Amino acid sequence: MFGSSGIRGVANKEITPGLALDFGLAVGSIYPEVAVGHDPRVSSEMIEHAIVSGLLSAGSKVVKAGMVPTPTLALASRDYDCGIMVTASHNPARYIGMKVFKGGMSFNTKQQEEIEDLLEKKRFNHASWERTGNLGAMDSALEDHSEAILKNTAGSDLKVVVDCGCGAASVITPYVLKRMGCEVLTLNSQPDGSFPGREPEPVEENLSLLKKTVRAAGADLGIAHDGDADRMMAVDNMGRFISGDKMLALFAQREAKSAIAVPVDTSKVIDDILGGVKISRTKVGDVYVAEELGKTGGEFGGEPSGAWIFPKISLCPDGIYAAARLVEIVEREGELAGLVDSIPEYPVKRGAFACSDKKRAMEEIMQKLSGLGEINTLDGIRVDTGDGWVLVRPSGTEPKIRITVESKNRCEELYAEASGIVSRAVA
Numbered sequence: 332m333f334g335s336s337g338i339r340g341v342a343n344k345e346i347t348p349g350l351a352l353d354f355g356l357a358v359g360s361i362y363p364e365v366a367v368g369h370d371p372r373v374s375s376e377m378i379e380h381a382i383v384s385g386l387l388s389a390g391s392k393v394v395k396a397g398m399v400p401t402p403t404l405a406l407a408s409r410d411y412d413c414g415i416m417v418t419a420s421h422n423p424a425r426y427i428g429m430k431v432f433k434g435g436m437s438f439n440t441k442q443q444e445e446i447e448d449l450l451e452k453k454r455f456n457h458a459s460w461e462r463t464g465n466l467g468a469m470d471s472a473l474e475d476h477s478e479a480i481l482k483n484t485a486g487s488d489l490k491v492v493v494d495c496g497c498g499a500a501s502v503i504t505p506y507v508l509k510r511m512g513c514e515v516l517t518l519n520s521q522p523d524g525s526f527p528g529r530e531p532e533p534v535e536e537n538l539s540l541l542k543k544t545v546r547a548a549g550a551d552l553g554i555a556h557d558g559d560a561d562r563m564m565a566v567d568n569m570g571r572f573i574s575g576d577k578m579l580a581l582f583a584q585r586e587a588k589s590a591i592a593v594p595v596d597t598s599k600v601i602d603d604i605l606g607g608v609k610i611s612r613t614k615v616g617d618v619y620v621a622e623e624l625g626k627t628g629g630e631f632g633g634e635p636s637g638a639w640i641f642p643k644i645s646l647c648p649d650g651i652y653a654a655a656r657l658v659e660i661v662e663r664e665g666e667l668a669g670l671v672d673s674i675p676e677y678p679v680k681r682g683a684f685a686c687s688d689k690k691r692a693m694e695e696i697m698q699k700l701s702g703l704g705e706i707n708t709l710d711g712i713r714v715d716t717g718d719g720w721v722l723v724r725p726s727g728t729e730p731k732i733r734i735t736v737e738s739k740n741r742c743e744e745l746y747a748e749a750s751g752i753v754s755r756a757v758a
């Protein structure tokens with residue numbers, strides 16, 4: 332039931348109030364005090380109310396944080412037995428879902444399985460009528476998160492354009508940057524769950540307005556978030572979108588002291604620029620990166636998709652802190668374009684193919700790919716071809732199969748070969 336980042340599906344079709352009620356009952360059967368928050372999606376409050384009802388029925392004390400980003404709720408959840416965030420992150424508007432946190436970090440596999448088990452068997456603890464839970468509100472979550480960020484960042488008078496994508500970041504990122512001293516220009520910063528300005532995923536094709544605005548305004552940088560603001564991507568002072576691998580390298584170079592964690596689809600650039608730092612590679616999904624950081628005590632972890640984890644703040648990817656930290660870096664070190672250009676880049680090509688039967692397709696892909704080189708199955712299928720690597724894996728959140736190819740000298744060719752295999756398998 333849990334994908335790589337919680338439970339997710341189309342609202343009122345896969346994720347119904349009935350399922351949400353059961354989910355609340357399951358969580359409430361284990362955790363007596365729960366913080367709940369939601370993003371601005373059209374269906375968020377419908378699902379949140381059903382979850383809260385389940386929690387109360389199980390006898391839990393529930394505290395609502397309101398419309399907040401995921402990292403804000405994750406931070407607030409540290410004062411409770413767990414936290415539930417109602418969000419579908421970067422997915423299109425029709426989706427909804429829930430992510431669960433304990434101690435500021437996503438539920439691990441064992442904690443997820445406990446909930447799944449209760450859901451499957453419908454074994455819930457309905458409290459007796461006089462012991463049903465009570466409901467309260469917390470109004471300090473945004474301020475507490477802002478304070479935690481401001482305490483860890485220096486001031487700046489840079490000019491920054493922020494594109495919140497009409498998501499949850501609208502209520503925090505522009506204000507935090509303004510309090511740092513920045514001149515802030517905003518785009519799509521009215522929360523709106525129909526996402527009228529752009530799709531919520533902060534990928535380059537959705538950020539043309541941000542690129543244009545940074546150039547037109549002569550800004551020092553541009554920031555873009557996904558729907559629940561655990562992700563952050565950026566545009567440099569020349570209006571160029573910065574790739575995920577470069578962003579990862581930029582942060583890692585400055586945060587890493589002894590160890591970092593990255594998923595298997597990360598560029599080998601990171602190995603070449605971080606001498607002496609232990610680099611753990613994990614399954615794809617920020618929850619696995621966070622789990623690894625929890626184990627190794629590493630100083631930084633991230634995913635090229637835009638999820639940056641700074642354990643000094645929390646083990647939940649934090650797009651708002653990442654934005655503040657990037658501003659601080661540019662303030663200290665000078666023009667972002669220059670910093671970005673100083674990082675080497677190996678040709679990487681990524682793609683995705685719609686696929687309804689991922690299991691069957693992956694079996695066929697496995698057979699065909701094994702002819703290309705040495706196979707590794709930590710997550711999906713990774714083939715090392717000697718002059719590069721190919722990773723093919725089913726998406727944890729969508730009916731898609733994703734391909735990543737990196738090769739210094741024959742990226743296009745390798746991509747054509749691998750994507751040919753995948754497109755035939757999904758047909």
Ligand code: MG
Nearest residue numbers: 420421557561
């Ligand atoms: Mg997200």
